[in-house]
Amino acid sequence: MYSRIVCASIYLLLTLGSAHAEERANSTKLNILHIIVDDLRPEITSYGLPDRHTPNIDSLVKNGIAFDRAYAQIAVCGPSRNSLLSGRRPDTSRSWNFINHFREDHPEWTSLPGLFKKAGFNSFGSGKVYHPFVPPNWDGDKSWSALSLPFQNPCWFYGISCVPCVDRKGFKVEPKCNDGGFGPGDVRTCWCEVEAVEDILTVDHALELMDFAAFDFHSPMNKNFYLAVGLHKPHLPWQADKKHFDKFPLENISVAAHKMAPVDMPGIAFASCDSKSPWDPLNDTEARHARRGYYAATAGMDEQVGRLLDALKKRNLLNSTVIALHGDHGWQLGEHGEWRKNTNFELGTRVPLVISGPDMWLPKSRQGQRSAGLSELVDLMPTLGEIAGLDVHSLVNGETPLEGTSLLPLILGEMPEVKNASFSQYPRNPKNMSRPYEQNGIDHTNRTLFKVMGYSIRVDEWRYTEWRYWNPQDLVADWTPTGLMAAELYDHRGLKPYPTDFDISENVNLAEKKDFAEIRVSLASQLKRQYYHTRTDIRSELKTSLQMDTAS
Template sequence: MLLLSCKNQKGITKVTQEKKPRNILFIAVDDLRPELNFYGSKHIQSPNLDKLADQSLVFNRAYCNVPVCGASRASLLSGMRPTRHRFIDYSTRADIDVPDAISLPKLLKQNGYTTIANGKVYHNGKDNVSSWNSIWFPEGNIRNYQLEENIKDNGNANLAVAGATAFEMAEVEDTAYFDGKIAQKGIADLKKLKNKNKPFFLALGFMKPHLPFNAPKKYWDLYDRSKIELPESYLQPESTPKEAFHNFGELRNYGNIPKQGDVPDDLAKELIHGYYACVSYVDAQIGLVLDELKRLELEEDTIIILWGDHGWNLGDHKLWCKHVTFETALKAPLIIKVPGKTKGQKTDAIIEYIDIYPSLVELIGIESPKTLDGQSFVPILNGETPEKDWAVSKFKDAVTLIKGDLFYTEWTKDDGVAYARMLFDHSTDPLELHNLAKKPEYQDTINQLAKDLRIKWGEDFLNQ
C-alpha cells in the first residue's frame, strides 16, 4: 500500500491512499510441464490456461532451481537459491533449512495481507505455518483413488504405493478428487475475501498432474490414445553420462509398472494419456476459480501468477518423473497476469524461480528482504531487456548453468570438483541427445562455463 501525505487548505496533514493494494492469486500446479498450447504444443486441451495466457506475460524460458517438489517450493517461497546442502529433496522444509528467512507469504502477512494456503503449496503442510492466516488441505488418502479396487490395493500407503495402479479413470464428478475440492475451497474463500478491506494472497496448490494420473473419465475421453506418440527423444545416447539417468522409482512404486527396464510402449502411451487427462482436469478446476474471480469483480485488482513446481519427463530420454537436470525436468510453465500491463506477451528472457518472490513484492510496492537471491523480472513487464541472462539449477550432485542456448551440467563432490560433465547446445540439439562435453573443440567453452557456474551458484554454495 502506498500512502501519501499532503496538507489541505487549513494546513492539516491528511494521509491518502494513492491506489488500492493489489491482491495476488498464486496458483501452483504439481508436475506440470510446459506441454501446453501457448508453448506451441497443440494436442493437450487446456482452454482455461490458454485464455489466461492470452491475458498474461508468458515466460518461454522459466526454470525451477531444483527439480523436486519439496525443495522447489521451499526455494521459491523463500526466494533463496539451493546450495550443496540446502533444499535437497521432496521432504525439504523451508522452516528447517532457512529458519531465519522471511517467506513470501510471511512478508505479505506482515504488510497487512490475508494469507491463505489451500492444497499443496509447501510440500509439507506444517512448513512455515506462521506465514498463513489459514491453511487447508482436503481430507483423505493423498493418492485419492475413487475406484474400490484401487482403494483396496493402495491400503493406507501414502508415499510408497503398495500395489495400486499409476492411473485411474473413474465415472465421478470433478469434486470427487482433491483438485475439485481445492477449486471449490478457493471459490468460497474469494467470496469471503471480496468484502474485506484487506488485500489477499490466496495460494491454491493443485495436485494434478502428479502421479497417480487419476481423473474423471470425461477428461480421458478428450483424447484418442491411438494418436498418442512416444517422444522423439525416447532413447538414452551413449554420449550422455550414466549419472544423468535414474530408475524413476517414483513411478515404479505403482503396482502396474515393471520394477526394472523400459516401460512397455503400450503402457507408456497409457501413462501419457493419463497425464493429458489430468492436465485437462486441473485446467477445468482453475477455470472455475478464474470465472469466480471475474464474477466477483476482483479481476482488475488481482495479480494472477501460475507456475508448475518443475518440469516432468514423460518418456523423454526413456525417463519418467523429475529428479534430473535435462531441460524437460528444469523448464516449467510460468505466466503472470498484471492488470493494465499484460495482454498475451511472450518473452524468451531466462527466468529462475527465485525471481518470482522479488518480482511480486515489487509489483505491490513492498521492499524485498535482503536474503533474496533472485532478481525481479518487473523490467520485462515494462518492456525492458533484463540484465540477467542465465539460470542455475541443481539436483543433488548435478548443477546446471543455463546460458543462452548452452546447458552445462557438472556432477560435483563436496569440494566442488567435477566428476562428470554434460553440455548441450540447444541451437542445434534442442532434444539434448548429443553431449559435447568430451569433444576437443569444446574444451575452451567448457572451461569458461565451469568458471561461470562457480561464480553464479553463489558464494555460499559449498558451505551451506
C-alpha cells in the same frame, strides 16, 4: 472460521450487484492469485502444442505474459517449493529432499506468503502450496493469516495419503477405474467416477477463502490479499474424469522421438525408475497410455483453474488481481528414457510460467506477449512482491538476501533479459557407484548420506552440468578438480523455445568433445562462480579452487 466465511458470503450476495461493490480503482496495491501446479511441464496449447485442451491457462497467456524459458532450481516437489517460497536457492535453504526445510536453519526468514502478511495483506492458501511437513504445519502463522489455519490440503488434511479420488467431504472413496494398468513403475492411468478429486476440494476451499478476501477488499478497510492455490494434478497417479480422457484418443498420442538416454550421457545423470535403465525404453503401447494419462490429468487441472478465474470475475476481483501460474518443476514423458522429474535435463527443470493481470497494470500492448529471457522460480518472490506494490527489500531487511531477480522489466517490456543464466541442481545417492543410474533416489535419504550433487547452468545457447562428489560433514559439494565425477554439455544453438518441442534438445552430450572445450571451460567457471556467491561458508575453499583454475 466458517461462520466468518458465511457472513462474508451473505455480504457479497447483497452487495456485489450494487454500485457499492464496484472495485476500488484507487487502490495502490494489487491482489495476487498464485497458482502452483505439481509436475507441470509446458504441455499446454498456448505453449505451441495443439489440442492440449487447456483453455483456461491459455486465457491467462492471452491476457498476460508467457515465459518460454523459466526453470525450477531443483526438480522435485518439496525442495523446489522450499526454494521458490523462501526466495533462496536449495544450497542456501539446505532443503534437497523431503526431510529438511528452510526453517531448520533459518527460522527468521520471511517466506513469499509471509511477505504479504507482513505487508498487511490477508495471506491465504489452499491445497499443496508447501509440500506436506516441510516445513511443519504448512509454515503456520509465519506464512498465513488466521483464516488459513489450520491449513487445508485435502490430500493430507484428512489423512488419506494422496488417494486419487475422494468425495466432497474429503473421505476416501474407492474409484471405479478404466484404461488403467499401463506404465513404468507407479505410472498409472485411470479415470474416476466419483463426485470430486482432491483438486476440486482444494478449489472449493480456495473459493471460501476468496469470499472472505473479497469481503475485506470491498469493505472500507480495502484490505488486499494474497491467495496461493496448490493444484496436485498432473502429479502421479494420472487420473481424471472420463471426459478428459475422451479428449485424447489413444491413436492420436505420439511417443518420444528419442526413447533412450542421450549419447555419452554419464549414468549418474539418469533418474532411475524401478528396474528400468537408460537403455531399456518403455514400449510404445505403454508409453501412449501413460502420456494420455498425463494429458488428461492436465486438462482436468485446467478445469479447476477455470473455476478460480470465474470466481474472481463473480466477486469483482479480476480488475484488481494479478494471476501467476507455474509448475513446480518439469517432467519427462519418455524423452531420454525418463518417466520422472528428478533430473537436471531441460525437460526436468523447465516449467511454464504465466503472469496475467488487469489493464490498469499490464498495458494492452503487452498482453499476449512472450518473453524468451531466462527466468527462475526463485525470481517469483521479488517479482510478485514488486507487482503488488510492496517494498520487498525493506520487508526482508537483515535476513539472508533473496537470490532471485524481479521479472517486472521483462513483463513490462523494458528489458529483453534480467539475467544471463539460470541454475538448477539435483542430488544422487546410488547404491552401486559402478552402476550409478540404478536406485539413486534421495527423497528420504539423510542429506549427510548423499554421494553426489549435480549442478547445472542454462545459458542462451547451452546447458552445462557437473556432477560433484558430496562432502557429508559440511553439506557442500567438492569443487576441487578431483571432486568432479562427470560432466554434460548440450547444444541449444538455433533451437527456439516456442513453439515447444520436447524431442529436439539434449540428445548428445558434448562435454568430452575437443571442439567444445572452450565453451565447457567458460561455463564451468560461471557455474563455480555462482556457487561461490551462494554459499558464504565455503568461499575460501572456492576461492582457492578458482585461483587454481586461473593459474592452469
